[in-house]
Structure formats: C-alpha cells, structure tokens
Amino acid sequence: MDKPKILMICPWFDHKSSSKGMVFREQARVLIKSYSFTFISFQKIGLKEFFSLFRLSYLTDHFDSELKEQYIYIHYLNSSYLGDFWNNWIEKRAVQKAKNYFAANSLRFDLIHAQCLMDSGVFAYYLKQQLGIPYIITEHAQINMTGISVWRHKFLQSILNQAHKRLLVSHHKMAQYASNRLYGDFEVVGNMVNESLFYYKENKNSEASIFKIITVGAYSPIKDQGTLLKALRLLDRIQAFKPIEFHWAGYNGWVKGKDDEVQEQFNKLQLKNVQIKLSGTLNRSQMANAYQESDLFVFSSLAEGMPLAVMEALACGLPVVTTRWGGADEIIHQQNGRIVELRDCKEMSMQIRRVMENPGMFNHEEISSYALQKFGSKTFQIKMEEIYKSVLNG
Secondary structure, three states, rough: OOOOOEEOOOOOOOOOOOOOHHHHHHHHHHOOHHHHHHHHEEEEEEEHHHHOOOOOOEEEEEEEEEOOEEEEEEEEEOOOHHHHHHHHHHHHHHHHHHHHHHHOOOOOOOEEEEEEEHHHHHHOOOOOOOHHHOOEEOOOOOOOOHOOOOHHHHHHHHHHOOOOOEEEEHHHHHHHHHHOOOOOOOOOOOOOOOOOOOOOOOOOEEEEEEEEEEEEEOOHHOHHHHHHHHHHHHOOOOOOOOOOEEEEEOOOOOOOOOOOHHHHHHHHHHHHHHHHEEEEOOOOHHHHHHHHHOOOEEEEOOOOOOOOOHHHHHOOOEEEEEEOOOOOOOOOOOOOOOEOOOOOOHHHHHHHHHHHOOOOOOOHHHHHHHHHHHOOOHHHHHHHHHHHHHHHHH
C-alpha cells in the first residue's frame, strides 16, 4: 500500500543550506515511515530581478538521490507597487506553474502542509482549489499586518477558516494572531529537536578555567543582540569568577556578509576580560558541538515563535538565560534557566554571573531529559501522525 503523499510548502528553504529550512526537512524525516514528502517553496523576486529576467515566475527543482527528496522552487514577482490585484494574479500564475510541473512529473498528493500562513498558506489555498485536496497550516513566524490591505486581511482570515487544521508552535502565537485580528480554532504542537544531533554530552570544559557562553542567531534588530553585548560589557567590568569566552554563532544566518558589522560592534565595546569567538555560519553537527562545549546559552530576542536554538541548547543540557519573548515561559522554568525582561542588560548580566559563580545551580542531564521528553522527535512524531490521520481519514 502506498504511503500518503504530503506536499510541504516551506516559506524559507534552501536544500543546499544546512540551516535554512532544515527544521522542515528534519520534521518530515521522522514521519517518513508512514508518509512521503515533496518540498516546495514559493519565493518572491523583486522588480530588479524581474527586469533582468523578464519573467513573472519561473521554476527550478532538485532531486536528492541519496535522501530521495524532491525540492521544487517557484520564484515569482511580488511588489507593493503592483497592488493586490496584480500580485494576486501573479500568485495564481505561480500556482498554475506548480500544477503543470506536478502533472508533467506524475506527482500526486493527498494533503498540503503549509508552514506559516504568510505566504505558504496563501499557496496552499490556491493549490487546494487546483488539486482538490485539504491543507493544514503550522505557524512558526511573527505575524505582522503592516502594509496589508483590508482585502488581503480578509483573504488571510478566509484561508485560516478553510484550513482543516490550524497549528501553532507556541500558545503565544494565539495572542499574536488575535492582536492582528486573525482568529481560529488553534492547536499547539510545539517544535521538534533532532536528538540524534542535539543531546547531553558531558562537558569537559566544566572543570576548566574558562566559562563559555554561547548565543545563536542572525544579526538583526529583532534579535536585539545589542542588549546581550551591553550585558557582556557589564560582566567585563567585574572581577569574574572565571575568565569568560563568548561565542556568537550564526550571525550570517539570514543575510551573508555581516562579518564586518558584527566585528565593529565588538571593537566599540573594547572588552578586556571577555574572549570573543565568532562563527558566521555553522552546519548542524558543528552547532551541536558548539552547544556541547559551552556552559550557558544566552538569548536576547525581542520576539520569537518557538526558537529552535533555545530548544536545541536545552537538549544539549545547557541552562538558558533569555529575554521574555512571547512563549519563553512555556519552555524556561527555574530548573533550566532564567527569564529577564526585554532589553534589561543589567538583569541579564546579573543572571549570567549567578550561573557562572554557582556551577551546581542546574542539573545538565535533567535539563536535557526534560527538553527531549517535551520536544524530541518521538513526541513530535506521535502528534503529527495523529493530525495527519485525522485530516486524511476525516
């Protein structure tokens, strides 16, 4: 008997990247015994690229023969100068291009799984019309209606209404939707940690003469690394219990070439007692090793969905000092970390110092065990299989 076929629509995706869209691939792979997956990503191009190509949309694809995974990319023009009518018309053309590709390659699907409402959910809605199959939506992203017209807003609500399941990675996402006047019957499924990579490994550094702090995140205002750097400057001024190493990994995660900007931030700080280690990008194995070699994970973000970096750090047994981004208190508690208010660099530095000066403050094995029990692949697999079955058999 053939496995049900899932078309997964991914908003950010690059099969050549070890990070961009990897979360979607890892989630699909834990379900591969029961379901087969094809990945498709609709990616916007601007007017500049359009005028260089003179194509409203175009398709590229790749088949990974080793993993037996199919990746499809539909690139389509989208510009605020065009307005809703023409942008909507181009979206429909992009969907038609996808449908033609499916027909030409004898691809048939039973269910569409859109990762995020904007704009994967939009394409799931159009594909449902074209293919006659149901769709579900999982929300990972920040919901922002800035620049969205009244018509588009009503359209997005209609897309939510017609989804067979509306899934969220955190309870806080419900509040985000409501604050943007979008409503529905939501189900929280959380996110998933790949425990084959991210797990507790006894840290040989724990008895060493240096305290290692790590943060992971793209260099961006929403990640507010400025607060974290201010906290480091405060730590640099005190007589520390141990010398400190600060490792910032993944700052090129969204946009490459941030090396000079990031280095300039540290040049301004003129830190004397904090050693700096910078890694613009790391692959998944390197990231796991970086967590396992560290003593503390620190996160300064202003807003998040359910950040994989925090979950992976916990899975590796790291305590977490984090700002109160929406949903932080759903995973951080007294046994695995501390939550500080947004942009409170003084409290952040104080909590970092407390962890540094009290090595027995947290049980690293218990931190990892809790994280994997809550976010591990088996837990996620059970949840998603129940959801897929309920839609396919409904």
